[in-house]
Amino acid sequence: MLLSALWCLLVLFLQPLISYHLPCCLIVFSLLTPFAGGLAGMGVCRAPKSDITGLYREGNIVIGGVFPVHVYRVYQQLSYRSPPPTELISICLLSFVPLTFQWLQTLLLAVQEISASPYLLPNITLGVHLFDSCASPGRALEGISWLLSGGASTPIPNYHWRSSMSSLVGVVGDSSSASSLAMARLLGLYRYPQISYFSTSSLLSDRTQFPSFFRTVPSDIFQSKGLAQLVSYFGWTWIGMMGEDTDYGQEGIRTTTTEILRSGACVAFTGYILTSRPDRNAPYLSRVIIESNVSVIVVFSSGSNFVPVVEELLKHNVTGKTWVASESWSTSALVSKEKYWRVLKGTIGFALHSGHISGLKQFMNSLDPKKTPDDIFLKEFWEVNFRCKWQIQEVGWTNSTNVCTGQESNGPLFTDGIQRVTYSVYIAVYALAWALHGILMSRQRACLQIHKTHHLKLPLPLQVMDSMRTVHFEAEDGRNVYFDPNGNLPAVYDIVNWQMDPAGNIHHVKVGNYDGSTEDENTFSVNTSSIQWNTEGSQVPLSFCSRSCPIGFRKAAILGKPICCFQCVPCPSGEISNQTDSVDCFRCPWDQWPNNQKDQCILKPVEFLSCDDPVGVTLITSSVISSIIPVALLGLFINFKTTPIVRANNYLLSCVLLVSLSLCFLCSLGFIGYPQPEKCLLRQVAFGMVFALCISCVLAKTITVVIAFKATKPGSKLRKWTGTKVTYLVTGLGVLLQLGICIIWLSTFPSFPENDIQTQPGVIIAHCNEGFPTAFWCMLGYLGLLATISFVLAFLVRRLPDSFNEAKYITFSMLAFLSVWVSFIPAYLSARGKYTDAMEVFAILSSTWALVICIFLPKCFIIIFQPELNNKDSLMGRGKK
Structure with missing residues (x-):
């Protein structure tokens, strides 16, 4: 027991050094193996014997192969208190996969063709050593150790139990990225070339960690960009992400999520499938999918790990989701079954670029267990395909069980179809063969140059690895095969859509392609009309968190x-x-x-008081017609200028007043029409001057009336002011003061045309900016001052004899005038746009009409309708007697 304890302590002590000095440590362990064997009888610290079995065929040069012929699907909780059942460690009892068996047979076909070729590796027979990884990274690593150690029961990689195993030059496999990552770390130590036919993880492109890794499929970094572009192409902005918890799934989700976010879409949730126990968190993932409002889910997983999740979704009848598949399961036979169609209907995804292998159909259909008794995988395939049992296998065999004879024939075993992974296996073998061919041919040329006979000397793994980097050949279907500096093939994918035929068979129909090896705009193309979605009418499904915002x-x-x-x-x-x-x-x-x-x-519409506007037409008509009235009255006064009523009202001043009233009506036209610089400059000045003349005349008439009746008193000194000089003086002085205001206004800040875009949104108001608003209000205030003086004076003498009531009429006219313009001020300040000008025109017309009606209408009525009153006696009040 003491020796056993010491041995275990030694193992624990040396374990940390293995990762740094693995080759040397393995030598030490190999020397200590007899010692370990001596302790085996004690039942402690005994290295378990490996029961890895495979297919081995002799040859001058041996190629290794790793294939997941079985899918590891035994899920059992381990207590870690007792050794796990043997079948959980190394025996694949479940799920024989015919498709992966086809991959294995494709390698054998390629080896057979190369060995028979007189051009590629002439006179050299290739051997193979193939084993089943059961889709388990641990088992794949154990198989590689077994392969490197020559098939020993206890694998020791640097010790060859068979001398022929030293002829190993490279390994083809495995399919999953998780297994390939584990294999690449070990094979990279010895520089054995590893060519994977289905591992796409971008981590494997790291030449520092994996110097000897190559693959005949693109890296996931290109697939991630392509899937993000696919999501963006269909306008999906609310995406769910799901992947297995391996390097393949985690790295794929990370890079795809980055690309999706960069395109402006969002990821609603991210879920990981536990590869150790996919059934354990399948209910949780199913619940996340059901509770989320996403319609599109991108999945990075192998088909075997995704199946438990699909089973759980099927149990809860989850339908209507659009699944975007990575190349790992987009064409998987495990998932594309009729029972899962309700869940996975309309799946779209990336698949490896397809190719054609001309001799595969004949090779597969010629398989015969009797001709190749060493092929243990063929025997099991025979049992699965023909539902029989070989008699030598007593497990599960009863009298009712069909016995396999090898003569069964229910039709061809294989029909030609689109080859994807199978094609990748095929060109992987040829790539390794061309690398060997390059090495051997260069040696042969060197020997011929020095006249020596060439004898076969096996190339070193490092030589094969270097030769792989320069391989460039044309495949059977015309495709150029070469590797980039990271060991990847050019990134070319097919876009496939799952469609079901009337017979219930699911087909992976090519609907587009993606070439990630170039930066051209034509790298991505999809024929949307040929896609069958999971929606009625084959409408492109929608997936969004919020509906698109419409224009506006x-x-x-x-x-x-x-x-x-x-x-x-x-x-x-x-x-x-x-x-x-x-x-x-x-x-x-x-x-x-x-x-x-x-x-x-x-x-924007330009708004101004237009001549075509109904308001403008009305005001123009009113102004023109109104301007005729004072002219007509002037004519009437001229005809009756000798009559007492005309002479008593200061005939000359009345004529001037009538002319100014006509001009008041006409000056309103300056406010109608598009604002021009000249119009803006003169319209307010004309208005102010004409009205100043008009009100000054009224004021002069008022003063004349007051003086006339005050001068009738005996000894009045006002007699000398009863002449026309006072009239002209008052009128001239009133106009002159207004002229001064206008000159100051024009010389400082004159009016100018302006487009106002602030007052009324959506409309350009073309108007005249007054420039100096204070001057405008001063001009208007001055008119109000003249009118107020006139009103006050007329009011004081309103009680004159009834027959000579001129002061009473002036009182009413000035009251109306002031009322109009006082009302104009708030209306003008509150009006907007063209109505500002319309308001001022209306005030001009109204105030002018007030003067015409109140001052001249009574006189005209007497002249026309009561001529008998138009005499001196009547005017002096004597006509009433």
């Missing part, structure tokens, strides 16, 4: 949610968005405005 809206982030979850906010006033899912709205140019849909900018 922008996306607004929701606090605490991914960027794909957003709300749609209408564009603010004056801004547009002309594409769906716009992040920002864009402001229109100053002279444009959004249309009703807010998807384009249109020219």
Whole structure:
């Protein structure tokens, strides 16, 4: 017992050194093996014997092969208190996979063709040593150790139990990235070339860690970019990610997620399948999928690990999801079964570029267990295919069991179809053969140059590895095969869609392709019309967190949610968005405005008091017609200028007043029409001057009336002011002061045309900017001052004799005038656009009409309708008696 304990302590002590000095440590352990064997009888620390079996065929040069002929699906909780059952360690009792058996047979076909070829490796027979990895990384690593040690019961990689095993030059395999990663670390120590036919993990491109690894499939880094491009192509923005918890799944999810996020989409959840016990977390993953609102799920997993999840989804009747498959399960026979069709209907994904192997059909259909009794895999395939048992296998055999005879024939075993992984196996063997051919041919040429006979000398693994880097040959179907500096083939994928025929068979139909080896725009193409989706009418399924924002809206982030979850906010006033899912709205140019849909900018309408506008036409008509009335009255006064009523009202001043009233009506036309610089400059000045003349005349008439009646008193000093000089003086002085205000206004800040885009959104208001608003209000205030003085004076003398009531009429006219313009001020300040000018025109017309009606209408009525009153006696009040 003491020796056993010492041996175990020695193993524990040396274990950390193995990772750094593995070759030397293995030599030490091999020397200590007899000692270990002596302790075997004690039943402690005994190295377990390996029962790895495989297919071995002699040859001048041996190629190793690793294939998952069986799928490891025995899930049992281990207590770690007692040794696990033997079948859980090394025996694959379940799930013989005919497709992977076909891969193995393809390697044998390639070896057979190369050995018979007079051009490739002439006079050399290739041997093989193949074993089953059971899709388990641990078993694959154990098999490699067994392969390197020559098939010993206790694998020791650097010790060859058979001398012929030293002829091993390389290994083809394994299919899964997890197994290949484990194998590559060990094979890389000895520089044995490893060529995988189905391992796609991007980690394997690291030449520092895996210097001897090559593969006849692209790296996942290209697939990740392609899958993200596929997701973006169909407009899916809310994606679920699922993968196995291996380097393949984790790295695939990481790189694909990065590319998806870069394209603007979001990942709703990420779930990992436990490869040690896929059935353990399958209920959890199923619950995550059911509770999420995603419709599209990208899966990086092998078919065998994905099956338990599909079973759980089938149990809960989860349908309507679109599955995006990585190349590892996109064409897997384990998953593409009729029983899973309800769950996986319409699956789309990437698959390895297909190729054709001309002799495969004949080779597979000529298989015969009697001709190759050493092929243990063929015997099991025979049992699975023909549902019989070989009589030598007593396990499970009863009298009712069909006995295999080898003569069974229910049709051909294989029909030609699209080859993907099978084709990768085929060119992997040829790539290794061409590398060997290059080494041997260079040796032969060297021997001929020095006139020596060439004898076969096996190349070293390091030589084969170097030769692999320069391999470049044309395959049977014309495809160029070569490796990039990272040991990868050019990234070319087929895009496949799962479709079911009427007979219930599922086919992986090619609907597009992806070439990730170039940066051209044509690297990605899909024929969407040939895709069958899981939706009715074969409509492209939708997957989003929030519906797309239509044009005229922008996306607004929701606090605490991914960027794909957003709300749609209408564009603010004056801004547009002309594409769906716009992040920002864009402001229109100053002279444009959004249309009703807010998807384009249109020219703003220009608003001004136009001559074509109904309001403008009305005001123009009123102004012109109104201007005729004072002219007509002037004509009437001229005809009756000798009558007492005309002479009593200061005939000359009345004429000037009538002319100014006509001009008041006409000056309103300056406010109608498009604003021009000249019009803006003169319209307010004309208005102010004409009205100043008009009100000054009224004021002069008022003063004349007051002086006239005050001067009638005896000894009045006002007699000398009763002439026309006072009238002209008052009128001239009133106009002159207004002229001064206008000159100051024009010389400082004159009016100018302006386009106003602030007052009324969506409209350009063409108007005249007054330049110096204070001057305008001063001008208007001055008119109010003249009118107020006139009103006050007229009011004081309102009680004159009834027959000469001129002061009373002036009182009413000034009251109306002031009322109009006082009301005008708030209306003018509150009006917008063209209505500002319309308001001023209306005030001009109204106030002018007030003067015409109140001052001249009574006189005209007497002249026309009561001429008998138009005499001196009546005017002096004597006509009433």
